[in-house]
Amino acid sequence: MDTAENSSQVDLFQIAMSDDDGSQQKNENNGSQQENENDGSQQENDNGSQQENDDITKLSSQTNLEHLKMEEKEEKTANNQTLQNANQQDQSIHPPTGDDHHHDAKESAAKPESNHNEDSSQANINQNGNEENYINDTDLLYAAIMVEDARRGRKGAVMKKMQALKQYQLYFHPLMRFLLYLTITLNFALALFERPAVPGLELPVWATMVMELYCLVFFLLRLLHNRQFVPSAEKFWKDSKSILIIATLLVTVIDMIVYIAMTASGNQQHALRVSRILRPMFIVNFAENRQIRRGLRNIRRTIPKSASVILLLLLCIAMFALLALKLFQSRNLYNPNGTPYFTRLDDSFWRLYVLLTTANDPDVMMPAYDLDNWFALFFISFMIVCYFILNNILLAVVYQNYRSQLREDIAKSVFIRRKLLKNAYNVLGAWTNHHDVYVTREAWCQLLLRMNSLHGSKFRGDTQIHLLWEILDKDDKGYIGLDNFLQVAELLNVEILEVKDQVHYLQRRFPRFYGSKYSVILRKIVLHKFFRYFFDFSILVNAVMIGIGIDAAEIFFLTLFNIEIVLKLYTLGVKEFARIFWNSFDFLVIVSATIMTIIESSQNGWAHTRALLDFVMVLRVLRIIKLIGDINRFQVIVRTVSQILPTFATYGGILLIFYYVYAILGMELFSGLIRYYGYPNGSQPFNQTLLFCGNIKLKGSGFYADRYCGNNFNNLLKSFVLLIELTIVNQWHDILSKHK
Amino acid sequence: MDTAENSSQVDLFQIAMSDDDGSQQKNENNGSQQENENDGSQQENDNGSQQENDDITKLSSQTNLEHLKMEEKEEKTANNQTLQNANQQDQSIHPPTGDDHHHDAKESAAKPESNHNEDSSQANINQNGNEENYINDTDLLYAAIMVEDARRGRKGAVMKKMQALKQYQLYFHPLMRFLLYLTITLNFALALFERPAVPGLELPVWATMVMELYCLVFFLLRLLHNRQFVPSAEKFWKDSKSILIIATLLVTVIDMIVYIAMTASGNQQHALRVSRILRPMFIVNFAENRQIRRGLRNIRRTIPKSASVILLLLLCIAMFALLALKLFQSRNLYNPNGTPYFTRLDDSFWRLYVLLTTANDPDVMMPAYDLDNWFALFFISFMIVCYFILNNILLAVVYQNYRSQLREDIAKSVFIRRKLLKNAYNVLGAWTNHHDVYVTREAWCQLLLRMNSLHGSKFRGDTQIHLLWEILDKDDKGYIGLDNFLQVAELLNVEILEVKDQVHYLQRRFPRFYGSKYSVILRKIVLHKFFRYFFDFSILVNAVMIGIGIDAAEIFFLTLFNIEIVLKLYTLGVKEFARIFWNSFDFLVIVSATIMTIIESSQNGWAHTRALLDFVMVLRVLRIIKLIGDINRFQVIVRTVSQILPTFATYGGILLIFYYVYAILGMELFSGLIRYYGYPNGSQPFNQTLLFCGNIKLKGSGFYADRYCGNNFNNLLKSFVLLIELTIVNQWHDILSKHK
Incomplete structure (x- = not known):
């Protein structure tokens, strides 16, 4: 693993691009690759100069990242049209530097091992084929988007054109998504302000109407935006999501017009805003809420499969209802509230249906039971047959169907992910002499850097790019095949943490003081388990005090817990302290309690601080939760x-x-x-x-x-x-x- | 599979037995087997006369079964001691007939295939070794009991002595077990007659005492009986079951004496029969109720594993209770019934605990909710944290633990079963020249016939014995190894149905009438699906009539359904009719309804036929269930x-x-x-x-x-x-x- 040593640096290959569409360049690339395939076998053993080449071609990641940030800023401003900007960007990228025979060292090193297997040695790959393998920007962006979509579980429905890709990027830009969520929330929250409104929040009809109109316009624009990059109009119109959104928009607009017309003509009494129940359509049908859509779809598909059990359950209730009617109707029984007892079939059915949910459990039985104890058998047998058996079978059937539905769904999404990754792989790949595609290290680095330029993917430093390559290219072959590449989505979703030996701030600034005898003893005390026990015990005592209602001790405990936090901060340092969830929790609870208590005592008025007082009380009680964090067995549960x-x-x-x-x-x-x-x-x-x-x-x-x-x-x-x-x-x- | 042709006949090899204990005979057998091991290889190709031998040695199964029935009767009468009887039985068994070279035909046929594998051909077995392999009766009975116990999931704790085995047989005799269940039921039912008794059933104290004493004596005797055959006293006293029974017996007797003494001395007010709650001990601890014992054991073991979640749940309730106390106690709220609202910690905890079971769901919230709507958040967050999350996690943990416990338990019982079968195998087995044990066809037949003589195993006719052998000895080797023998328990539990082409009674007796033109048409009509549809529809109409309350049509429908049954019986014949559950159900419901209706109309008195009327009504409504049997999707559910x-x-x-x-x-x-x-x-x-x-x-x-x-x-x-x-x-x- 000789390359692991310079893992903080990444080889960067600059990309030459002459054409926005990239098709011309691409053809040239392909041509040169095919030429190289033939003489690849002669050059296989040409190695040794790799390290030097690495040094020549590497760029400091600093410059590169700045360059990419520039790009991103440009993208953000290009809300209207990005074609011209994209052209500018292309021109700003540096011409390529040479990079021959890049990974042959490993290739030949692997050679001796494969000698005993004649068949597999034919699979050796012409590394020199990618001598001029400059991936054009459209391809690269396309691949980056495909990988990103695979990572995020999107469907990746986008045309392979620069313009469409830029639009796609914009569509999924965090800012745009934030706006979407904000608009959906606003659309939802409108019900708070519309009549019947929450007291004090009611707005005039025109105000809510304007807000709703804004929401509708935004949704329409977003839909039109989506239309820009979808591969074909057919696909767009076949997508149930866009159709449902358009339908909902239409219905809502009609409903609004009708409502306004009715209000204007004085029919306000009968004016209903029926379309409001369609608002969740916007939550469900915008691409972001995949999970919710999947859940709803599964529910929808599970119900028909469980239909026969539901039907049987209803039939069973109906039969018992008929029986109850026949047994009780002629007996002149009355419920405690004076209504007749099981005298009509629908009432009988309803009562037994309620009994199935246990909500009227003994009440429904009592009059008959009081008349003759043996009638209890009727209700008990109903509960056994319908509640304990059929109801639980319904549960089992729904569970089973839902599970298998979910499994199918997951299989489908895995299939889509693989398709996306395959697309990316084919775009990125170079060809061997046997027409096998492979992804080189250069392509990989280009891909990840391009992905870095996508919004929200700022998690891959140079070290990480290198590390990920090492994981994918386990055998140090210098390239990765399709099998390995298909793992990329999972791999990129693994969060990589850089663990650094943190030096305490005080240690750095005041080493003598922090390292002094008393300081060391103090830190040892804080880290001792009895320190924790003591404060756990204090919390318990505090809880008891709260329970009994002794408020006088509150100031004492607040001071005590503040001291605990200060001591812990002193010993552990801010970062180490914050790393543990329970510390942050404790900090939040204690500090806000302290602030609230100060505010409370400074105001001196009881009447208008009642809510404040309640809040302080809640904060006090919440301290107890910290105990849970200190007990190992509970920690496991909380983590689960x-x-x-x-x-x-x-x-x-x-x-x-x-x-x-x-x-x-x-x-x-x-x-x-x-x-x-x-x-x-x-x-x-x-x-x-x-x-x-x-x-x-x-x-x-x-x-x-x-x-x-x-x-x-x-x-x-x-x-x-x-x-x-x-x-x-x-x-x-x-x-x-x-x-x- | 040439032996499959005469599958209705079974080779029966008579057993010679000279000694009750069987040890002498056994040694002789072993000796002769070892002698034969050496010359077995020379006789391997000696075959062809097998079929003739089969014909000579076979016995009509009829005679044999009668003989075995005789044996069983003798066993039943020998309640006191069976040793002498056993000796007589031994003498009544016929001397052996010769049976050389029994299965060599198949052995040599398999030879050519094994030629290419030199190692495995060494595993060829000396078939002639079992020439004189007469298993003595103790061994045979022991093996039969082991296999039977493996089948039934018993532990097979029995000494390998004739006396112990006989006792064991008696202990598990259906009659004895029936007596046990009867006594346990009586012991349980005593609570109906003891004060506070069900009105009208109260018996004097001395009567219930005598009955209880009988139960106790029976349990004691059964325990002593158990002691007779348990392999060692140590094992008996280490068994928690017997100790628990003895302890329960002791406590009950003491409790009874104390109760009598207190009643005699006039302290009847304070006289409690505490030991009555121990009665279920007799259900749990007698060997028969394995399933219940296992269920209870699993519950017992699951609870500690779920303790931490239970504790966390309680802690969570406690925290919310404290919070509720602090939030509501100073607000002077009252419940609808006038009691103060959340003013004490214990009351607060109790209310929230009840809320966790949803039993006081909105009520507990209403006073606070009416004061300030935002207090709903407190209860909602309680329900989310404690009810939806923690409660369900508790369910998941209990489920998971119970499942793994059950799996462990099953693994254990499989282990015990294998041990028992191995025991039986070793007893039955002959030896090859390589000291491998195998079970011959003769041993198999002896075993199954011996098992037939055990109570309640009358399911193996000669055909079945033969069929089972064919299944076990798939390769026609003429013997079965341990691997195959370990499947015996499952195999014997498979119910084998003999399907015979039933000829209708009328067909046999009145062929001309039954085969006449009109009869055939009638039968075709009955079998047509519209016939079924018509009667399903009739049931629906009948149900509607019942619902509306038109009783006049009842006679008509009853006649109609009676006709249906008669027609079906005519077409299908009794056996075919009864084979389908729903037909039997229909028959039962309709015929009893008819009888009841006749009784009802003949009595002409309303007052004392109320219960009868109710019963007739129930029978009427139960007809609807037949509809369920006619719908395929429901049938599946009912079968499940x-x-x-x-x-x-x-x-x-x-x-x-x-x-x-x-x-x-x-x-x-x-x-x-x-x-x-x-x-x-x-x-x-x-x-x-x-x-x-x-x-x-x-x-x-x-x-x-x-x-x-x-x-x-x-x-x-x-x-x-x-x-x-x-x-x-x-x-x-x-x-x-x-x-x-």
């Missing part, structure tokens, strides 16, 4: 959770979409039907019209008796809370009962 | 369910054990505290002392308001219903609240 959190996030997103749709629907249908006015207190008189959540229909209902008036669809936030409650299932039938 | 039902049964058993323990505990602690007296009806006056479930403490409680008085521990059945309700989780905190 944090690893599966991204998956949670995806399904959180999907859940959000569903919540949003239902919230909008609920608001259109039920807003204002139920209002919270408080409840009669007994001691003070209460306005009768405000009773029953302001809705006389709720008189005597369990909904009012349980004081659920706060659960309503009066604004987006209330709706979300209500939907979360319904997700948790319990009492959902009671919450739902208000629809009556 | 029926396949996993045994697993359900095991866990049902485990659940029963837990229910029993908790029911006994609950009855001892809470019986009589809550009684159901009905509820005030408004119209009629109600005795105040009967209000609140007869317990004034329940005044104003949700328990009474929800009319849960029927949920109590007043007898075993009530307790079971209550525990099932608690298993379904909803409202459990309300049911529990009565303990206050």
Whole structure:
């Protein structure tokens, strides 16, 4: 591994480019390669001068990176059209320097080993073939984008033209994506301001309309932008994503016009903004939210496969409902609230369906059970057959189908990734005398540097480029084949950390003081496990104090924990301290608690610091979490959770979409039907019209008796809370009962 | 496969036995085998007379089976001691007939193929070695028991002595096991008759005591019986099962004496029968209930491994409880029932713990939510962290640990099975000239016939013995090695069905009538799919009629379905009809409905046929299930369910054990505290002392308001219903609240 020594430097081969489209240059390259194929075998043993060549051709990475940054800036300003700029860039790149016989040293070194195998020695590759293998910029950018897309799991649907590639680059530029997310969020958040708005946030109709129009225009522009680089119009119009976006845009615009017309003509009462439930379409259908789209697609595909079990479950409920009707309807039983018990088939079905979710578990049984204890058998057998068996089989079937769907999906995305990498490989590759393609070290370096010039890929220093090559080219052959190249996407996704021996700031600045006897002892104490035990114990004592309600000790504990942080910072240094998550957490909690406490004591007013006080209290209690970080077994669990959190996030997103749709629907249908006015207190008189959540229909209902008036669809936030409650299932039938 | 032709006949080699212990005979066998090893190579090509020998040595299976049945009867009557009988049996077995060079034909046929491999041809086996290989009866019985135990998953802990083996056979005799199950059931059911008994079933104390004493004596005898054949006393006393049974017996006896003494001295109020909760010990610790024991063991071992997640979950609840206390206690909030809201830490913890089970989902939040909507965030974040994340991680950890535990357990049982089969193999085996053991066809037949004489293994006819041999000896070598023999247990568990072309009874008796033109047309109609569709449709119409409540059509439908059954029986014949589960189901439902309807109409009295009427109604509705059997997609589900039902049964058993323990505990602690007296009806006056479930403490409680008085521990059945309700989780905190 002689090349590993100068791993901080990277060979850089400058690229000559005469033509924007690159086709002319490309043909020349191909021609020269084919010529070289024939005499490649004679030159194979010509080696030894490699190191010298390396030294001549290398460039300091510093200059190169600056040069690339320049490029990127130019790209950012080129929002309207990049063709001219691209031409300028091409001209700014230096002419090539010679680079013959680059990796022959390793090639011939590998030779003796392969002598015993006659067949495989034919696979020896003409290294000199890439003497003039200057990859033109279009190809290079195309390859870089392909690799980048493979890394990020994109589909890489882009034409191999400089203009399209630049547009593609712009399309996925972090700034553009940030704008997209911002617009989607704004579009989503509009429901907060539209009527029924969250109290205090309501905006006039024209204001929300203007904001929505901005969003729509942005989405349209983004779609048109997408059209610029998609390989063919056909592909664009066949993509369900773009069609759905266009349809949604159309429907929304029509809906807005109808709404404005109806409001203008005084029909405000009946004016609905139905298209609002389509807003999640923009989340789902823009290319970025691949995970959410995949999750939704899998759900969509899983349902039909589980249909037969669902049907069987419903049939089972129907049969038990019929049985319940026949058994109980002639017995004159009543529910506690006075309604008749199982006297109609639909009511019977509904009650048993609710029982399936366990929400009315003993209640539904009690009247029959009180009449004759043996009727319990009916409900128990229902629970065993429908709940314990069929319900769990449904779970198993959904799980199994979802899993196999996911597996298919992953196989597909792996296939796409391989296709992209193969594209890149073919573009980058040189040819051997046997028409095998391979990627040389030069091409690799060019590729990675080009990728560095793409947004958001600033993770590959020269050392890393070199290191990655060493990994890919394990056998030191000086080139990589397709097999190795297909690993590139995974490899680039591995985060490479440079571990440096950090020298403490104080050590550097005040070595004598920091190294003094007392300082060393102090640092030893801090690093001792009893130091940790002591502060863990302090947290416990603090928690007990909070529990009992002794606030006087708070200042003491706050000081104590501040001292802990200072001591740790002193001993470990900032970087080492921040490296451990729990330290940062502790720092955040303690420092903000300190600041809040100072603010609290300086204000001296109770009334308007209630929220502040609550916040301080939360910060105090949060300290306890640090204990979890100090116990090894808990650390493992926390680490596991944090690893599966991204998956949670995806399904959180999907859940959000569903919540949003239902919230909008609920608001259109039920807003204002139920209002919270408080409840009669007994001691003070209460306005009768405000009773029953302001809705006389709720008189005597369990909904009012349980004081659920706060659960309503009066604004987006209330709706979300209500939907979360319904997700948790319990009492959902009671919450739902208000629809009556 | 020339032997497959006479597969309905089996070569039977009679066994000579001179000695009960068999050791003398065994030595002789070994001696003769070793002699034959040397000259085996000369006789290898001596073949061709095999078929003739087969004909000479075969016995009609009929005679043989009768003979074996005789043996079994003798065993059954020999409950006290079987030694003498065994001797008689030995003498009743015929002397051997000659059987030389039995399978050499195949041996030499295989020879040419093995010529190219010099090493493997050395493995050729001296077939003539088993010329005088008469296995003595002890060995044979031992081997049979080993194989049987391997089949049934038993541990096979038995001494290799005739007496012990006979005892072992008796111990696992179906009759003895039936007695055991009966006694265990009786012991369990005693709780129905002991105070607090199910109304109408209460027996005097002396009666239940006598019954319990009988159970204890039976268990003791069974334990002593077990001691008779366990290989060593040490092994007996090291077995946790026997120790637990002895301990339970002792505790129960002491408990009974104390109870009698206390009742005699007038302290009946304080006399508890604590040992009753130990009764499930007898279920768990008798060898038969392996599955339940395994399930319990796995649960026991899974809990410690999941401890850290449980602890983290509790810590998380504690932290949120502290936070809730600090946030809400100073705000003077009240629950709907007037109790203060989150004012004590223990109450706070309890409420959040209940919330974790979703049982008080929106209720616990409402007061804070009504005060300030933002407090919803507190509860939502609690639900996300503790319920959605930690709770599910706990589920995953438990699942994972339980699975790996189960896998370990299965690996262990496979190991034991292999050990048993190896034992049997070594006992049965003859030796080759290279000291390799093998099992000959004769030994195989002897083994299977001996196994037939064991109880409950009457599944192997002569055809089957032959067929099994063909499967084991795939290469027609005439012997089976250890590898093949280890598959015996699985192989014997495969149910072999003999498919015969059934000739319809009517076809046999009245061929002309049955084959007549109209009969054939009728049968074609019955087999047509529209015939099925018509009756499926009829069931649907019937269901609708039942739903609407038109009872007049019932007679019509009953006749219709009876006709269907008759037609099907006519077409298919009884056996073919009964082969399909859904037909039998239909037959059962329709015929019992017909009988019940006839009884119902003949009695003409409404009052005392209410239960009968209910039963008829259930039978009517059950008809709908047949529809499920007619739809293919549902059939698959039903078949799957029926396949996993045994697993359900095991866990049902485990659940029963837990229910029993908790029911006994609950009855001892809470019986009589809550009684159901009905509820005030408004119209009629109600005795105040009967209000609140007869317990004034329940005044104003949700328990009474929800009319849960029927949920109590007043007898075993009530307790079971209550525990099932608690298993379904909803409202459990309300049911529990009565303990206050």
